[in-house]
Amino acid sequence: MVKVAIWGSLRSATDGKAEVEVEAGNFKQLLDQLVIEYPGLEPQIKRGVSLALDGKIYRDAWFTKINEDSEVVLMPYMLGG
């Protein structure tokens, strides 16, 4: 199981939980599982999210491997100027 930190305004979709646990070995599995277990997250995940793994921010990197002790943070999709 991987612990995923959820940002504040999404917690209405996770029963108020700041951190949820899902079964996943990579980002694709993690996002799929989040949608299955917390359907309220689907609109945001469809709009786009970034994932921070052990402090490093990833965009669209489905097959990035996640270890059970990894720090995983769900973040809005990063843009820049």
Added chain:
Amino acid sequence: MALDENGKRIFKQVGTRPARPDGIDKVTGRAMYGADATAPGMLFGHILRSPHAHARIKSIDTSAAEALSGVKAVITSKDFGTPEDESVRDVQDNCMAGDKVLYDGHAVAAVAANSLAIAKKAVKLIKVDYEILPHVTDVDAAMQAGAPLVQEGRGLDDLPAGMSENVTYHFEFGHGDMDAGFAKADKIIERSFKTAATHQGYIEPHACLASMGIDGKGELWCCTQGHYYVRELCAGIMGMETSQLRVTASEIGGGFGGKTTVFIEPVALGLSRKAGRPVKLVMPREDVFRASGPTASSSTDVKIGMTKDGRITAAHATFRYQGGAYPSGTVQFGAQSAFAAYDLDAVQTIGWSAMTNRPKEAAYRAPGAPMAIYAVESVVDELCQELDLDPLDVRLKNSAHKGTKSSYGPTFDDIGLEATLEAAKAHPHYAAPLGPNQGRGLSCGFWFNFGGNTSVSMNLNFDGTVGITEGNPDIGGSRASISLMAAEELGIPYEKVRTIVADTNSLGHNDVTDGSRVTFAVGLATIKAAREAIKIMCARVAKIWDIDADAVYWEDGFAKPSGPNAGSFDPMSIEEIAAISAETGGPISGHHEVNADGAGVSFGVHLVDVEVDPETGATTILRYTVFQDAGKAVHPDYVEGQMQGGAVQGIGWALNEEYIYGDDGRLQNPSLLDYRIPVASDLPDIDTVILEIPNPGHPYGVRGVGETGIVPPLAAVSNAVSRSIGLRMSALPMSPPRVLKALTAKG
């Protein structure tokens, strides 16, 4: 991709300052900018724009314009379809209004004619019947229930009571027990701030040349930060397959985020399709201000608690941004980055975004961060004043470091903030004496940086020179940096490498030039492409020497036997290998495609001295020093240029630049005479100190440097002005009338 040799690599070319490859073209006028493109039979386009902030379009009569001699096409929104994707629909509507005009300057119709004079005359003949609607341009007013509704059906699903449907986004970030944190504080300051919308202020207006063939194939030349994204947007709007639209990016006269989307390109394509001729469209400066994206304006409440010895115990902020007439999520980056410089046990940020009757916001360097960090750093400075603490010591005491759980969630890896603060503290600027009416301000800044989709090809020519083909318009010196990295990797002189930016059909997809990503991501792909080519060259030489490929290594532009056991052979140069490449297996190239990650966050610290004239309220920047962690600075001239440019744009934001709207909702200052951008005579030399803390996610340790530089100046200048006049300023810009008013009120 990990850092080479644990960051101890000795560079031979990276870190030098060779002449820029585009310099001669730019100073002699040979460089081809967006408006320089021409084509046989080309027509000239012009756009009719709304004089109203908000109105329903009851009818458009184009008959008189169409009847004018020399007019070849007139289009309105009816000439476009309805894209499936909502964000593409918004871009289309912003380029050509549908049923309603949503802001002063919104495009309504367009004409293509034999000359620009005829096109302008024809535009005046178009009759639009408007039903004027109530408007709103202020973010706080737009968020209130009962405010004029900019667009129906776009509001938050779970809209809180008392809020208007104009509110489209809500974000919250943070961690810790806020009540317990504030209970530990010896001093708590709460203050509200406002910042004006500012324009990116690029010198080159948007310009393009579009040519649609009767076979449905299209060509588009335009000035943009991302021609692949332009292709996707325009193909989506035009109902084309992307392969049928080729987009070529021109040389670019500044972008700063404002050229990451389209404003006129679909209009030019629509006119060309209707006229059956190429159409050039150039935005007049007035239209650039009225209808291309400025940044968000903001309204912020900040509350920070601090102990007597300068430890921050809790920090809270609520940000309200308006992003113009369409949903915009920029506030999320403000809410995430606001407290990123601090190691905090209790922190919470809340962001709200609202639609207003203003032009659709476009990205602007570190979008959303400067105004958020301005508010936070202003309150930190005020706490330092109130508690009689040194502002640099306080920041060092609270600074984020490796292992800090950031205010936006992830735990930081190696970051350079402490080193940057130490460098600022040790610099003579910080100890220099100040005179009467003078003040010193400082601020930290932060930006995330990212990598993204990148495709690069490296081709070895028969004479041993090298061509690099990449797909990101060069807005800050990337061609020089990429050539330097290729030269470093191959061990050949910089002058032997030429880097060009390919069109959309010549190379795989490349994300927009944004997010400070290009030197990091394209550089990374270039290094990998060069390594692939080196591998091929070593294999070819191994065949010539009849030894194993593993027994050949590459050094300083030569293939060499790896040791006595490999045999005794004279090293072969890249020129020799290239010259016989046809005989040894054909052309030699390297390619690399990647969705790059590991960009590494960036921090900066700015120090500024100002003098405020108590008679006029005018602020003079006396001295300015930028300290920034750049990772490895590939071409230090460009790194310094990014740092200086960010500081100058931030100074403009702090002191003078603002979108001023009248009661009628019309923009009052859409010209460079009335919208006051700093010029060279307004500024001292901006001193720079580059810190090179290697990014562990890049083989050379490179971090992005393009955006962080604009983040600290707003607060740094405001803190300096506030200390100078003995009064805390809480609104930007601090234009002379505003400062004078504050001084007069103080008495």
